Amino acid sequence: xxxxxxxxxxxxxxxxxxxxxxxxxxxxxxxxxxxxxxxxxxxxxxxxxxxxxxxxxxxxxxxxxxxxxxxxxxxxxxxxxxxxxxxxxxxxxxxxxxxxxxxxxxxxxxxxxxxxxxxxxxxxxxxxxxxxxxxxxxxxxxxxxxxxxxxxxxxxxxxxxxxxxxxxxxxxxxxxxxxxxxxxxxxxxxxxxxxxxxxxxxxxxxxxxxxxxxxxxxxxxxxxxxxxxxxxxxxxxxxxxxxxxxxxxxxxxxxxxxxxxxxxxxxxxxxxxxxxxxxxxxxxxxxxxxxxxxxxxxxxxxxxxxxxxxxxxxxxxxxxxxxxxxxxxxxxxxxxxxxxxxxxxxxxxxxxxxxxxxxxxxxxxxxxxxxxxxxxxxxxxxxxxxxxxxxxxxxxxxxxxxxxxxxxxxxxxxxxxxxxxxxxxxxxxxxxxxxxxxxxxxxxxxxxxxxxxxxxxxxxxxxxxxxxxxxxxxxxxxxxxxxxxxxxxxxxxxxxxxxxxxxxxxxxxxxxxxxxxxxxxxxxxxxxxxxxxxxxxxxxxxxxxxxxxxxxxxxxxxxxxxxxxxxxxxxxxxxxxxxxxxxxxxxxxxxxxxxxxxxxxxxxxxxxxxxxxxxxxxxxxxxxxxxxxxxxxxxxxxxxxxxxxxxxxxxxxxxxxxxxxxxx
Amino acid sequence: xxxxxxxxxxxxxxxxxxxxxxxxxxxxxxxxxxxxxxxxxxxxxxxxxxxxxxxxxxxxxxxxxxxxxxxxxxxxxxxxxxxxxxxxxxxxxxxxxxxxxxxxxxxxxxxxxxxxxxxxxxxxxxxxxxxxxxxxxxxxxxxxxxxxxxxxxxxxxxxxxx
Numbered sequence: 001x002x003x004x005x006x007x008x009x010x011x012x013x014x015x016x017x018x019x020x021x022x023x024x025x026x027x028x029x030x031x032x033x034x035x036x037x038x039x040x041x042x043x044x045x046x047x048x049x050x051x052x053x054x055x056x057x058x059x060x061x062x063x064x065x066x067x068x069x070x071x072x073x074x075x076x077x078x079x080x081x082x083x084x085x086x087x088x089x090x091x092x093x094x095x096x097x098x099x100x101x102x103x104x105x106x107x108x109x110x111x112x113x114x115x116x117x118x119x120x121x122x123x124x125x126x127x128x129x130x131x132x133x134x135x136x137x138x139x140x141x142x143x144x145x146x147x148x149x150x151x152x153x154x155x156x157x158x159x160x161x162x163x164x165x166x167x168x169x170x171x172x173x174x175x176x177x178x179x180x181x182x183x184x185x186x187x188x189x190x191x192x193x194x195x196x197x198x199x200x201x202x203x204x205x206x207x208x209x210x211x212x213x214x215x216x217x218x219x220x221x222x223x224x225x226x227x228x229x230x231x232x233x234x235x236x237x238x239x240x241x242x243x244x245x246x247x248x249x250x251x252x253x254x255x256x257x258x259x260x261x262x263x264x265x266x267x268x269x270x271x272x273x274x275x276x277x278x279x280x281x282x283x284x285x286x287x288x289x290x291x292x293x294x295x296x297x298x299x300x301x302x303x304x305x306x307x308x309x310x311x312x313x314x315x316x317x318x319x320x321x322x323x324x325x326x327x328x329x330x331x332x333x334x335x336x337x338x339x340x341x342x343x344x345x346x347x348x349x350x351x352x353x354x355x356x357x358x359x360x361x362x363x364x365x366x367x368x369x370x371x372x373x374x375x376x377x378x379x380x381x382x383x384x385x386x387x388x389x390x391x392x393x394x395x396x397x398x399x400x401x402x403x404x405x406x407x408x409x410x411x412x413x414x415x416x417x418x419x420x421x422x423x424x425x426x427x428x429x430x431x432x433x434x435x436x437x438x439x440x441x442x443x444x445x446x447x448x449x450x451x452x453x454x455x456x457x458x459x460x461x462x463x464x465x466x467x468x469x470x471x472x473x474x475x476x477x478x479x480x481x482x483x484x485x486x487x488x489x490x491x492x493x494x495x496x497x498x499x500x501x502x503x504x505x506x507x508x509x510x511x512x513x514x515x516x517x518x519x520x521x522x523x524x525x526x527x528x529x530x531x532x533x534x535x536x537x538x539x540x541x542x543x544x545x546x547x548x549x550x551x552x553x554x555x556x557x558x559x560x561x562x563x564x565x566x567x568x569x570x571x572x573x574x575x576x577x578x579x580x581x582x583x584x585x586x587x588x589x590x591x592x593x594x595x596x597x598x599x600x601x602x603x604x605x606x607x608x609x610x611x612x613x614x615x616x617x618x619x620x621x622x623x624x625x626x627x628x629x630x631x632x633x634x635x636x637x638x639x640x641x642x643x644x645x646x647x648x649x650x651x652x653x654x655x656x657x658x659x660x661x662x663x664x
Numbered sequence: 665x666x667x668x669x670x671x672x673x674x675x676x677x678x679x680x681x682x683x684x685x686x687x688x689x690x691x692x693x694x695x696x697x698x699x700x701x702x703x704x705x706x707x708x709x710x711x712x713x714x715x716x717x718x719x720x721x722x723x724x725x726x727x728x729x730x731x732x733x734x735x736x737x738x739x740x741x742x743x744x745x746x747x748x749x750x751x752x753x754x755x756x757x758x759x760x761x762x763x764x765x766x767x768x769x770x771x772x773x774x775x776x777x778x779x780x781x782x783x784x785x786x787x788x789x790x791x792x793x794x795x796x797x798x799x800x801x802x803x804x805x806x807x808x809x810x811x812x813x814x815x816x817x818x819x820x821x822x823x824x825x826x
Contacts, residue, residue, distance in 0.1 A: 234759075270671075344674055352675065356682035364690055371694070382701035382799075384719065389697035393689045517736050517755040578759040597736075597756030606736055606756045 006056025020130030024123035067153030093146035124192035168228030176221030182214025187283035234580035247289030343415035406463030460500035491632030502621025521604035703800035
């Protein structure tokens, strides 16, 4: 009964979504307040019905109802409760339900926080989100119903893919979806602005925090995915330029560009059309990512679906949404031009360069991801574009971007003098070059790329710190000074510091990591990067739904034992799948990573050893960025939107910064 | 009016510069880093270039896997049912590497005709067949005597212990 209830709830949700998508739009067009008001009620009702459906599916998993085909395929009587709950989004149908729930959740959030918006605008935003929701509900009901029954019911299920049985995998998809789907909010705001023909400072002030929050979720989701791959895939890598990863990275790049162009639109009223276009692109790339992952055109761990109907549906939906939005843009873009003038040397120009670099980087990723698919579709052969392509293209585009991080925030809006900036930043610049050079010499990691990356990273840290100090000048006490700064500024500072931390991690890890595949018998040892790994032997340990062969590896530095690691080789009997469970000794300065290969007879094993310096910084950096995003989104001027609107001239952070700097 | 024009110039200039740089980078990088896929039949026929990285895929021939005793060197045959290619690899094979499994190897062809693999990929799903391998097998099967190698686990495959 419960699964049927869930199915029924989805159908009702579709009905409500249709109402949410159509009635308020008509109301806004004709100026009927009652029709516009439907948007708020409908979005809340829709959320409740999708939530009910989601609860029903979770219940089916918890109760081990294997008569539901989706449960039978993705759970098993022995699967722990924790993973039964997360198994809801372990495969295609359920993750589409999670996607739809997230979308409905964002709708409700907007409906609750948008009381101060003009009525017609609010109606249009919610209606746009309702229409998107229609597409996804229809998609689920037509091609991927999670509640389909399997009769006669099997005795037991086929179990969740062992790769997904990992704590990182439990939180990664919901976070990523929050970000992916969150980009629907700036999209809906953009569409509503185009429909209404009004795009003013209030619009950008409303869009900004939502974009930032979606970006924070996306950042956290991607970072968790990287962390999961590192822990679980047993290759010690943190990013593979896998199409599925690219699918989430492209919207992130555009969302980052959007955040920065929104800053210009809010502070200076410029770049409005460009901002709207970025909002459209951001969500379009989210949809494209969904298409790539869900249609089965890419085959990888994430691509569960092999049903062409699904691919065709999403592709058609993608074409409709993107095509519709771009047509609307072409038709209405002329009403949203304008903005203050600026000179070549100004913060506006630097942010424009930032945007161009980010969008171009996104385009190169898109090309690398789509190229093999296009070549294949045209029957021109089977090729793949590997990580070397992405590395070769990405690094040269990111270095100037990172260089600008140091300059942009210190540059004044409208116009500035290069000589002032040189004066201000020359010490930071020389210092970062010297420091990077020193590191390269001390570690004897002579490589131009390492030098450049380290110099840029230290430059980011130094110049960002300098910006912070300049802002605090004249305030007594460091802590008090920071507290007095606007949160958006502190957030930006943290996020930029995060970029520096991240780059240091990437540069050091990719240059100095060492790895070795060795054959080790009981009692054998191997030395790597000054650490001696001693293999003690392998024993068998039963898990809840698997059997593990667990090795004991003791790690020594000199005579001191640093860690004892227990890497495992698990076998999940239901899926007949072996799994490598790496063992990692985590550290701020380095990780030691041991993964079991295969038994080689006579008690010895193939063992893979890694020494990974500063790899934690790769995730610590994005964590700082996310924290910075949260701070910026909670800035006072967004919380009291109405008051800020009345006090028309916006507090210009840039001008204040410039004044602070020159005053010092 | 002049200000607006200057702005437009800045805008167009920056965008053009960005696009130009990106195009140059992409053109340089993509030509060098594109990996072509060849089937064992194509390699046997000498169609694949030597001294250049390529990918080869097929089924691991049963009984062909030889591990050397003192090291991690391993050799095995890959087949598309009409031709075989010998692959040499040193290191840890992926979890799902086993005889009869479809895999993809990345590396170059040695002078002795043995494929020196730098990377061996097998995906994490017992029913999964790399699409290239599936197609190579189909082409090699030639008349359709070979059953379609991709087993579809979706749909009815759901229930029960085997």
